[in-house]
Amino acid sequence: LGFNPEKTKIIVDTKCMHKLYPIALKVAKKITFSTAKAIFGFENSTNIGQIFFTAIQAAPAFLGTEEYGKQIPTLIPCGIDQDPHFRACRDVAPGLNYPKPATMYCKMFPGLSGADKMSSSDENATIYTTDTPKAVKKKVGRAFTGGKSTVEEQRAEGGNPEICAVYKYNFYMFEKDDEKLEEMARKCRNGEILCGECKMCLTEKINVFLEEHQAKREEAKEIIDSMAFDGFKW
Template sequence: MEREIVFGHRDFNLILNAIKNNQPYAAMSGFVPTGQPHLGHKMVMDQLIWHQQQGAQIYAAIADMEALAARNLPLKQSKKSGKNYLLSLIALGLNPENTQLYYQSQQQQVRNLAFEASNKMNYGELKSIYGFNNQTTLAHMYAAPIQSADILYPQTPSQGGPKPVIVPAGTDQDPHLRLVRDISKRMRLFSIEKTNNHYKIRSRHATQKQINQLKQKLQKHGKTKTYTEHIEIKTNNPKIPEIVRQHEIQNKGYGFYPPSSTYHRFMTGLKGGKMSSSVKDSYIALTDKPQKAADKIMKAKTGGQENLKQQKKEGGEPENCAIYELLYFHLIQNNKHIKEIYNNCKQGQRLCGQCKKETAEHMKQFLKTHQEKRKQAKKTLKKHLN
């Protein structure tokens, strides 16, 4: 966040309030196990770990059902490759206590919730969001409610009930997160609208008895009127939404908060473009041998000029350099140091060959330490994996 790698959000104020007031909240992400965990995944893992340090309960799902439906990866293969992601998550610093690590296919509560969520979706909106067509399989379509259930699961009764939930994501995930926010509202018994100095509370699925009981509770907090389609209460009391939520819970409703999200920049691939596990040598895997990673770095695209003379005269372009991104995103923690590297590059004092060598050494040391911690994490993962 300091470096604006995380640059945008939806409803992050809910998370800030939870952190500041020491209230329960959760952070959730899923990993599709189609390759090896790489530095792009590490960006999400780092954020989950940070949220845990702020007091969040962590949920990390291996999206094996999505991998089967969307990429035809067998569940057995996902079970094996999925552990690689969770091992790195623990090795990077996640405490598996007070954490849910699970496979979608093996978490029955998530699957049940996905079926409920699917009852609030239709083909038209899935087609517009995901581009589904007549050749799209039912399983591929069903990945949308499964992903939605992953995000809503931390708020279910077995997980302590409604609480703010944050999902770190890339901007390409925003349409999906907007869908989940809508689904969280559609699964409520009541909707709440604040206008000027009054609230409108509308029934979504509540019975007349539940509506009448809610009205009685609200009368204690302001002048209340009942209309054909809604209850209206004249008040600015900020506790009204929580009163409605608690009434829902007492009547076996979910009372979901719409999930929050933050958005981070994509890493540039070592060959240019987006870092992707489907493009060979564009990424560094957290399981790469340190020397192999160093070799990739030495062959990577930089923001340097065409020749040494021009580099010294005009300076480099660190903002367009995959090597500088490795340092900026992952390898240099000291803000003063990273600023010096940037300025020296811009002024032509830092040459690409030297920068690559230093970055390769940083990466080799990081991977060596990380992979040692991965070995230590194996027993821990076996104990905590659901």
């Protein structure tokens, strides 16, 4: 749970821009409007900040090389929606004598509503890391599942874990034991367990996780400043 503070530097774009901007400028000079438009489908109503954004997005990939003055390879973990920026970034890297960054695409964490991507703007379908146990219980209680409309139907026909947000949460994060996960899916399909039971069980797991996370978050507040990026001084 978390990162090694010794090896972690947090870069906040708006605060570290004196380091990122000179790199972003080099990148920007290598990307024409034509290229950016082809990648992102810009229109006349697009604002000039959106057009420039790829240069800013690319800059941290080259920050190590700039700071150390030698080729430092980087690995960028990001969502697949960020892929076009880093493809453009890889295209311009050789011309700037930077190593091409490697990318690692994280899966989107599903929303409680059954949507593919949890979004911080839909608060009912999203567990925030700052949520109270009560809020978690309420949100999970309302989650979209693969269950039937009545207990009788569910007992008779079983549920559908494939489309169930509660099952997905267990799958992605809260049930690490594959056999237990299989067992969970089987019991669901058989109608042996009901959605209510699954939700109670998930609520418990999330709250155990959040309790630990929130405690560590409080501890981290004391060292967070020491992790702010300040010119690779480690």
